[in-house]
Amino acid sequence: MFQARNVTKVFGLPAGRAREILDEAEDRSRAITAAGGVLAVDDVSFDVAQGELFVIMGLSGSGKSTLIRMVNRLVEPTAGQIYYDGTDIAAMGEAQLRELRNKRLSMVFQHFALFPHRTIRDNAAYGLKTRGVPRHERLERADQALHQVGLGQWGDAYPEELSGGMQQRVGLARALATDPEVLIMDEPFSALDPLNRRAMQEQLLELQSTFRKTILFVTHDLNEAMRLGDRIMVLRGGTVVQLGTGPQIIAQPADEYVHDFVSDVDRSRALTAGSIMTEPWLTATVDDDAASVLEKLDRTPAKGLYILDQDHRVVGVASGEALSRAAADGERDLRRCLDTDYAWVAEGTSLARCCHLTGGDVVPLAVLDADKHLLGVVPKTEMLRAIATQEEGD
Numbered sequence: 001m002f003q004a005r006n007v008t009k010v011f012g013l014p015a016g017r018a019r020e021i022l023d024e025a026e027d028r029s030r031a032i033t034a035a036g037g038v039l040a041v042d043d044v045s046f047d048v049a050q051g052e053l054f055v056i057m058g059l060s061g062s063g064k065s066t067l068i069r070m071v072n073r074l075v076e077p078t079a080g081q082i083y084y085d086g087t088d089i090a091a092m093g094e095a096q097l098r099e100l101r102n103k104r105l106s107m108v109f110q111h112f113a114l115f116p117h118r119t120i121r122d123n124a125a126y127g128l129k130t131r132g133v134p135r136h137e138r139l140e141r142a143d144q145a146l147h148q149v150g151l152g153q154w155g156d157a158y159p160e161e162l163s164g165g166m167q168q169r170v171g172l173a174r175a176l177a178t179d180p181e182v183l184i185m186d187e188p189f190s191a192l193d194p195l196n197r198r199a200m201q202e203q204l205l206e207l208q209s210t211f212r213k214t215i216l217f218v219t220h221d222l223n224e225a226m227r228l229g230d231r232i233m234v235l236r237g238g239t240v241v242q243l244g245t246g247p248q249i250i251a252q253p254a255d256e257y258v259h260d261f262v263s264d265v266d267r268s269r270a271l272t273a274g275s276i277m278t279e280p281w282l283t284a285t286v287d288d289d290a291a292s293v294l295e296k297l298d299r300t301p302a303k304g305l306y307i308l309d310q311d312h313r314v315v316g317v318a319s320g321e322a323l324s325r326a327a328a329d330g331e332r333d334l335r336r337c338l339d340t341d342y343a344w345v346a347e348g349t350s351l352a353r354c355c356h357l358t359g360g361d362v363v364p365l366a367v368l369d370a371d372k373h374l375l376g377v378v379p380k381t382e383m384l385r386a387i388a389t390q391e392e393g394d
């Protein structure tokens, strides 16, 4: 949907002069600073897929706002291209640009003004007014959007009657009412207290599970980034330090900077079963012979194993004990010693949830896809290792 290629922004110098310096300089940032400019974004490339919630994360001054302002051309890039559905935004004429900003993109900011003397419904409909939608339709769509953000009952109220968190929801409703293809959210929840912030994050995820908008979400909070982002791009000093899924970034921070960042993250919520799963020591298929399976099991430290059908789908669990009994009885058929009551999770399940499901089972927690194919297992030791924060010097 979006492709950014080598996007660069220099403030405070004419674009031509800035490009000359950038082309020649070894240390681009220093050379721009020496010439009296600011290199706010330096050679940033990324792709955002349709329906992806793409997080841009970095500390204050890392270039996040400048970058997203280039996406809707509120800021002109000094160099590089941004393509929207294959069209270079820089090459768009006035009319095309207006259509992009009015119909296809919508922005939600940290601080946005509600009109105090207008109802919540009118406030939510505001974006549609500027887009020339007739009044009747505006109000209907505003009501729908208010309903989506949990403010269905508040259409007739005035802003002063709403808490800060609720007002921020009106901002989201205002953006949603325009039914944009892409939502650009610049630190939208940063001014909220932790509880409201959490509630808004959950609401956004819920909306996203239904509507699957393409969302560019800017934050300086890594926990927020981890909770929301399908992928996260970490910026520092205007350059990309790392781009990956939350679990990838936690598991393999690209450098000390990212490592320091992730050391504060709630790993039990940020990491998923899929990110730490391993191969099971042993599996067998339903057609195997119980005695020979037991023999193999005895050569491993495992107390049981998953039994699969020919398509690698789990049909149940066999414990060493059940296998021993079967072998002692001369029973050869594995199906007879299967237990079909076992705990399993999907790849995206958080480790916090996995902890709840892990008990005294003879097999580690299974990670299955929707057709019950065995993707891997999450042993308790792996889970603890992953959740434990690495102390310095480890």
Ligand SMILES: Nc1ncnc2c1ncn2[C@@H]1O[C@H](COP(=O)(O)OP(=O)(O)OP(=O)(O)O)[C@@H](O)[C@H]1O
Pocket (backbone or CB within 6 Å): 011, 012, 038, 039, 040, 041, 058, 059, 060, 061, 062, 063, 064, 065, 066, 067, 220
């Ligand atoms: N209009 C401007 N003129 C000059 N310098 C600018 C301008 N806008 C931003 N900058 C500088 O560019 C750099 C990146 O700023 P930017 O606002 O994009 O970062 P940010 O990560 O969004 O920070 P914050 O979270 O504080 O908004 C900073 O050094 C900033 O001072």
